[in-house]
Amino acid sequence: MATHLTMRRAGDRVPLSEKWGLNFLSAAGSLFRPGWYLPQQPMRTQRFAALGLALLLAPFLLGAGPGAPEEGTGADGPDGPASFSFVVWGHPRAGDGEPPVHFKEILQRIRDLGADFVIVTGDCINGMYAKPKDPAVLNGDWDRFETGIKQLGIPFYIAPGNHDVNDPVTRDLFLERFRKPPYAFTFKGSRFIILDTVGIDRQTRGPTRYQPGRSNTWYAGAIPFDNYQMNFLREEAAQADAYEHVFLFFHHSEVWLESSSDWWTEVHPLLSGGPTRAVFSGNPWKGKYRYVERDGIYYIESATFPMPSVSGLRRQPERARDSKLNQLDNLQFVRVQGSDYSIQTIVVGALSTPSLSQTYWDQVEEGRSRREKLLVWFNKRFNSYESLILLAVVGGGACLLAGAVLGVGVSRLWRRGRRRSATASHRE
Numbered sequence: 001m002a003t004h005l006t007m008r009r010a011g012d013r014v015p016l017s018e019k020w021g022l023n024f025l026s027a028a029g030s031l032f033r034p035g036w037y038l039p040q041q042p043m044r045t046q047r048f049a050a051l052g053l054a055l056l057l058a059p060f061l062l063g064a065g066p067g068a069p070e071e072g073t074g075a076d077g078p079d080g081p082a083s084f085s086f087v088v089w090g091h092p093r094a095g096d097g098e099p100p101v102h103f104k105e106i107l108q109r110i111r112d113l114g115a116d117f118v119i120v121t122g123d124c125i126n127g128m129y130a131k132p133k134d135p136a137v138l139n140g141d142w143d144r145f146e147t148g149i150k151q152l153g154i155p156f157y158i159a160p161g162n163h164d165v166n167d168p169v170t171r172d173l174f175l176e177r178f179r180k181p182p183y184a185f186t187f188k189g190s191r192f193i194i195l196d197t198v199g200i201d202r203q204t205r206g207p208t209r210y211q212p213g214r215s216n217t218w219y220a221g222a223i224p225f226d227n228y229q230m231n232f233l234r235e236e237a238a239q240a241d242a243y244e245h246v247f248l249f250f251h252h253s254e255v256w257l258e259s260s261s262d263w264w265t266e267v268h269p270l271l272s273g274g275p276t277r278a279v280f281s282g283n284p285w286k287g288k289y290r291y292v293e294r295d296g297i298y299y300i301e302s303a304t305f306p307m308p309s310v311s312g313l314r315r316q317p318e319r320a321r322d323s324k325l326n327q328l329d330n331l332q333f334v335r336v337q338g339s340d341y342s343i344q345t346i347v348v349g350a351l352s353t354p355s356l357s358q359t360y361w362d363q364v365e366e367g368r369s370r371r372e373k374l375l376v377w378f379n380k381r382f383n384s385y386e387s388l389i390l391l392a393v394v395g396g397g398a399c400l401l402a403g404a405v406l407g408v409g410v411s412r413l414w415r416r417g418r419r420r421s422a423t424a425s426h427r428e
Contacts (some may be wrong), residue, residue, distance in 0.1 A: 081337060081338025081339070082188035082189050082190075082244070082336065082337075082338060083188075083335075083336065083337045083338070084116045084187065084188050084190075084335075084336055085113065085114065085115050085116055085333065085334060085335040085336065086115050086116055086117050086118065086119060086333075086334050087110050087113060087115045087117075087118045087119070087331055087332065087333055087334075087346075088118075088119050088120075088121060088249070088280045088282075088300075088302060088331065088332040088333075088334065089106065089110075089118055089119070089120045089121070089282075089304075089331050090120070090121040090122070090123075090280070090281070090282025090283075090284075090301075090302045090303035090304070090331075090332075091121070091122065091123045091161070091282045091283060091284055091303035091304055091305060092106075092120065092123065092124050092145070092304060093123045093124060093125050093126045093127075093161075093163055093306065094126065094306040095126050095306065096125075096126045096127075096128050096131075096137055096141065097137055097140065097141065098126075098306075099144055099148075100124070100125075100145060100148075100304070101304040101305065101306050101329060101349065102304060102329060102348045102349040102352065103148060104148075105348055105349065105352070106304075106331065106348055107148055107149070107151065107152060109331065109346060109348060110152055110331075111152060113333055113346070115154065115333070116154060116155075116187070117154050117155040117156060117157070117187070118149065118152070118154065118155075118156040118157070119156070119157045119158075119159070119192065119194070119249050119280070120149075120156065120157070120158045120159070120282070121159050121161070121249050121250065121251055121280055121281055121282025121283075121302075121303075122158070122159050122160055122161025122162075122163075122164060122198075122250070122251030122282045122283065123161030123162070123163045123164060123251065123282065123283065124142075124145050124158060124161070124163075124164055125138070125141040125142060125145060125163060125164060126141070126163050127141075127163040127164055127165070127166050127170045128170075129162075129163050129166055129217060130166075130217045133167065133169040133170065135169065135173070138169070138170060138173055139173065142173065142177060146177070157179075157185075157192070157194055157249075158178050158194075159181060159194050159195060159196070159197075159249045159250045159251055159282070160174055160178075160181065160196065160198050160200065160251065161198065161251040161282065161283065162198050162218070162220045162221075162251065162252075162283075164198075165198050165200055165218075166198075166217050166218050166220070167216045167217055167218055168216070171200055174200075175200075179194075180196075180200065181194045181195055181196040181200075181250075182194060182195050182196055182229050182232045182233075184236055186243070188336075189243060189244045189245075190243055190244055190245040190246070190247070190336060191236070191240065191243040191245070191246045191247070192246075192247050192249070193233075193236055193246065193247070193248045193249065194249050194250070195225075195229065195233075195248060195249065195250040196223075196229065196250070197222045197223060197250045197251050197252040197255055198218075198222075198223060198251060198252075199218075199219075199223030202223055202226060203218040203219060203223070221252065221254065222251075222252035222254055222255050224262060225266075225267075230266070230267075233267060233270060234270060237270040237271060237274065240271075240274040240275055240276065241274060241275065243275055244275060244336075244338070244339060245275055245277050245336060245341060246271075246274065246275050246276040246277065247276070247277060247278050247279075247280070247334070248271075248276065248278075248279040248280070249279075249280050249281075250279075250280075250281055251281060251282050251283050252281060252283045252285070253281040253282070253283045253284070253285035253286070253290070253301040254283070254285045255281065256268075256279065256281065256292065256299045257285050257286060257290065257292075257299075257301065268294065268295070268297070271297060272294075272295035272296070272297065273295070276297050277296075277297065277298065277341055278297065278298040278299070278300060278334070278343060279297060279298070279299045279300070280300050280302065280332060281299075281300070281301050281302075282301075282302065282303050283301070283303065284301070284303040284305050284324050285301065286301070286323065287301070287323040287324055287327050288301075288302070288303045288304065288305055288323075288324055288327040288328065288329060288330060289301060289302055289303075289327055289328075289330055289345065298343065300332060300343070302330055302331065302332045302345070303329070303330075304329035304330070304348065304349070305324045305325075305329065307325070307353065307354045307355055308325075310354075310360065310363045310364050313364045314364055320361075320364070325355040326355065328347045328348075328349070328350060328353070328356070329347070329348045329349040329353060330345050330346060330347055330348060331345075331346040331348060332344070332345060332346070333345075333346050
C-alpha cells in the first residue's frame with residue numbers, strides 16, 4: 001500500500017479514467033453492436049433501443065449517482081481496483097449573513113478536482129454565535145451554503161461544528177436539514193465515519209433552560225463521547241477489516257491535538273493496526289493546518305478562517321501572533337486507487353487573504369492611535385506568564401511602598417495637628 005501526502009495545484013484535473021475506475025465508452029460501445037439483445041428487430045430499431053438502454057444504465061456504469069455514494073463493500077470494479085476521490089472542507093464560515101470564506105473559489109476548485117463527494121468538518125455558518133437567534137438569518141445562511149454546494153452535483157456530508165449547533169434553535173435547524181451523527185457510510189469498499197464532538201444531545205444548557213430572545217450559547221469546546229458513541233466506534237472498529245480504507249471526520253481538533261485527551265487512550269487503540277488511514281478535523285484550534293502521524297494514521301487539522309478587520313487588529317494587537325492569521329487557507333483532497341491512497345493539501349485564497357499581504361500589516365501598524373501603540377508596547381514587553389508575574393510583584397511592591405510612605409505622611413500630619421491643638425489649649 002502506497003501513501004502520499006503532497007501539495008497539489010488546485011487547477012490540476014484528475015483524468016476521468018482515474019476518477020471513475022471504469023471505461024464507460026467500451027462498456028457502452030458493446031450495446032451498439034448490431035444484433036445485440038434485439039436480433040429480430042430492424043437495425044434502426046436496435047440502435048434506438050440500445051441507445052435508450054445505455055442512457056438508463058449510464059448512472060450505474062459511472063458509479064455514484066447524484067443522490068448518494070454507491071453502497072457496498074466490494075473494493076474492485078470490473079476493470080480493476082476501486083478508484084475515487086473526495087474533498088475535506090473545514091470551517092467554511094464567515095460572519096452572519098455572509099458567504100463562506102473563498103466560497104466561489106472553493107466550489108470551482110472542487111469542480112476542477114473532479115471529486116466524487118465532499119465531507120465538511122463543521123462550522124459551515126456562523127450560527128449567530130453568542131447572540132439572540134433570528135431564524136430568518138440562520139435559514140438564509142444555510143440556504144446559501146446548501147445552494148452553492150449542491151451546484152457541484154455530488155453528495156456532501158457535514159460533521160456539525162460549534163457554530164452550526166450552539167443552542168436549541170440552531171440544533172433543531174441543523175437536524176431538519178442534515179443527518180444526525182454518529183453515522184457511517186460505505187463507498188467503493190471504503191468506510192467513512194462521521195462523529196459528533198459538539199454534544200448535540202448532551203449540552204448542559206438544554207431546552208429546559210432555554211429562553212427565547214436571549215443568547216443561550218452552549219459550551220464551545222469538544223464534548224467527550226458518551227457510551228452510545230463509544231459503542232458505535234467499537235462496532236465500527238470490530239468490522240473495519242472488511243474495508244480497504246477507513247476515514248474519520250469530526251469538528252474539534254483539540255480532541256487529538258491535546259496529548260492528554262482521552263482519544264489517545266480510548267479511541268486511538270481501537271483504530272491502530274487496522275485499515276484506518278486518516279482522521280480529519282476542521283476547527284482551527286492551533287492553526288489552519290496541523291498534522292500528527294501515529295501508528296500509520298494521519299490526524300489532520302484543515303480549515304479556512306475569516307480574517308479580522310484592520311481596525312479589529314489595531315484594538316487587539318495580541319491577535320497578530322495568532323498562527324491562523326499567518327497560514328494559508330486549505331482543503332484536503334484524498335485519492336484512492338485500490339489499496340493505495342494519497343492526501344494532498346489544496347491551497348485556497350493565496351492571493352485574496354488579507355493577512356498574507358504586507359499592505360494589510362502596514363495599515364495595522366501605521367493607523368494605530370497613541371493609546372493603541374501603548375497597548376502594543378505593553379503587550380510586547382509583557383507577553384509571557386513570567387513577565388506578568390514579575391510585573392505583578394513589582395507593581396504590588398510599589399503599591400505597598402507608596403502606601404507605607406503615604407501612611408507615614410498622614411501619621412506625621414495627624415501628630416502635628418494634635419500638638420498644635422494642645423499648644424492652643426495650654427495658652428487659653
